[in-house]
Amino acid sequence: MKSRVLPLALSHPPKEPTRLPLRFVLWLLDRPRLGHSASIKRIAGRMLKQPARQGVVLAQSRLGQLLCRDCGNARDRRIGFELLRQAGRAGDLHAQLELGRLYCQPRQREPLQARHWLEQAAAQGSQEAGQLLGRMHKSV
Template sequence: MKFRSSPDSVTSQPPRVTAPKRFSVRVAEWLLDSPRLGDSQNAKHLAGRLLKQPAREGVVVAQSRLGQLMCRECGNARDRRIGQDLLRQAARAGDRRAQQELGLIED
């Protein structure tokens, strides 16, 4: 028995959509920028967790916001160093917020 092969357009998977990555960054930004939620430690913790993976994947906005969060909110030197590294990466990519934050830290 011979099976018909389906055309490549049917069997091939569509290109991977980056919507979840963008969504998590937008939710994290909303949490951090919200006047009522932005001061909550739980909201900051959740925002940090949402920003972590996109920052690792090179999303400049996520690197910048996570770097700022780590430099301002973390109590230990290791986390502040990681935050500064993220800010440097974002600043090299042209992010103005990261460049300003680095200027404040290094002065």
């Protein structure tokens, strides 16, 4: 009996592990019940890492928020801040607002940085940024 071996050119290349689209990861994080789960956040963080490294602003913003809010680790918080800064410089409103909030907190407390990022977010139409800026001016 003859062996039927496909020539190398016709064989299928090995498949890479399929990545879920960024849109699906963001959908998971935005679901009220799912998005608060630590395991979902861990999975989403892993899935956002590669697009964030590739410069996808939305991935940088969301991963930065996850790292700053949900990680007690100082190294992860530093990485989160850097990702938020990159996304903020690229014009992401949510990253700018988050940076403004974070710099207002007693843990960071850098009013000049907070004002800079809140002004950026307010210029894009964020009402919350405008309110935070108003509170900052009253407390000064």
